[in-house]
Amino acid sequence: MANGPDIFGFDAFSPKQIAERVESIGVAKARLPLLSMLMLGVLAGAFIGLGALYYVLIVSDPSLGFAAGRVLGGVAFSMGLLLVIVAGAELFTGNNLLAMAWADGKISTLELLRNWVIVCLANFVGAAGLALLVYLSRHPEMNQGLIAAQYIKIAAAKSAMPFWEAFFKGVLCNVLVCMAVWMALAGRSVIDKAVAIIFPISAFVAAGFEHSIANMYIFPLAMMLEASQGVATITWAGFFGNIIPVILGNLVGGSLLVGLVYHVIYRRGAKVG
Numbered sequence: 001m002a003n004g005p006d007i008f009g010f011d012a013f014s015p016k017q018i019a020e021r022v023e024s025i026g027v028a029k030a031r032l033p034l035l036s037m038l039m040l041g042v043l044a045g046a047f048i049g050l051g052a053l054y055y056v057l058i059v060s061d062p063s064l065g066f067a068a069g070r071v072l073g074g075v076a077f078s079m080g081l082l083l084v085i086v087a088g089a090e091l092f093t094g095n096n097l098l099a100m101a102w103a104d105g106k107i108s109t110l111e112l113l114r115n116w117v118i119v120c121l122a123n124f125v126g127a128a129g130l131a132l133l134v135y136l137s138r139h140p141e142m143n144q145g146l147i148a149a150q151y152i153k154i155a156a157a158k159s160a161m162p163f164w165e166a167f168f169k170g171v172l173c174n175v176l177v178c179m180a181v182w183m184a185l186a187g188r189s190v191i192d193k194a195v196a197i198i199f200p201i202s203a204f205v206a207a208g209f210e211h212s213i214a215n216m217y218i219f220p221l222a223m224m225l226e227a228s229q230g231v232a233t234i235t236w237a238g239f240f241g242n243i244i245p246v247i248l249g250n251l252v253g254g255s256l257l258v259g260l261v262y263h264v265i266y267r268r269g270a271k272v273g
Contacts, residue, residue: 012186019100019266021185022259026101029090030111037090037115041122042129044089049130049217051080053139055205056218060143060150067206074202080214081177081197085184092120092213092247093174094181096254103263120212120247127216135224148225152234155222158215159238163245166210170249171257173209176200177250178258210246215239 013021032040054076059069084091095115102112134140140148158166183196204211219239226234 011188012192013188015186015262016266018182018185019262022097022182022262023101023104023106023267025185026098027106029095030098030101030107030115032090032115034118037118038122040088040090041092041119042126043087044084044091044119045123045126045128045213045216046130047083047087047089047126048080048091048123048211048213049127049134050083051077052214052217053130053134054079056147056150056154057142060146062146070206070208071202074205075198077205077214078194078198078201081180081201082194085181085193085197086190090115090119090122092116092123093177093211093250093254095119096174096251097178097181097259099255099259100263100267103260104267116251123213124216127213128220131217131221131224135221135228140221140225151218151222151225155219155234155238158210158218158242159234161210161242163241166242166245167249167252169208169210170212170246171253172207172249173204173211173246174250174253175257176204176209177211178254182258182262210242210249212243212246212250215243215246219243 055073058064058073058076061069064072081091081094083089084094098107098112098115101107102109140151161169177200180197180200183200184193187193187196219234219242222234223232223236223239226232
């Protein structure tokens with residue numbers, strides 16, 4: 001029986017195989033046609049925005065305790081990355097793993113930066129576009145306006161966050177996001193991928209870490225909601241004051257602490273095909 005088939009069907013890819021897959025997928029991502037890259041980036045921004053929408057809906061309920069609200073909200077937010085992975089889209093934070101293909105010489109520095117810049121900008125278009133649709137739908141008025149108030153509260157807290165706090169929260173966030181992407185690549189089914197995604201994503205959300213693309217949805221919507229009330233405490237200056245350190249932190253967490261670490265473990269010295 002020891003040499004027979006595995007009756008439990010545990011056939012996930014090994015970590016070494018995941019590293020190989022990350023590199024080969026990274027090459028394909030880096031060389032996507034411009035229009036495809038842009039459109040997939042817009043989709044990813046909207047998908048993450050939908051996850052954030054789900055999160056805010058839950059945490060705006062004052063009857064939930066602190067931990068319960070954040071954990072349930074984090075599980076709900078996981079829908080965003082699940083949409084990206086299963087439906088297919090290009091997400092800047094997940095694409096920080098392209099650093100593995102770059103470190104192995106399979107893509108150039110220009111190809112790496114091209115992907116990161118284009119995808120990040122397209123993510124913003126998708127996230128901000130969704131924010132406009134959500135505003136026009138009057139969804140934030142649900143529950144006697146508590147959802148709208150929660151968006152403004154979240155954006156205000158992010159605007160007031162010191163640079164280095166936002167940076168390190170961005171680092172920790174993208175370690176968990178890229179680990180979720182990494183583990184999802186081990187799975188062979190949608191259920192495998194969902195299980196791999198939910199725990200690290202819900203953990204970063206519950207812990208209050210900073211995801212640049214989610215913030216690209218929250219800030220524009222909060223600004224629109226304030227404008228409708230004749231208030232302007234959430235500003236573009238506050239947005240950029242948050243998004244710059246968060247993007248930098250996301251880059252360090254995803255590309256250095258996940259991508260390059262796994263490159264050293266599994267791919268350093270591997271023969272370039």
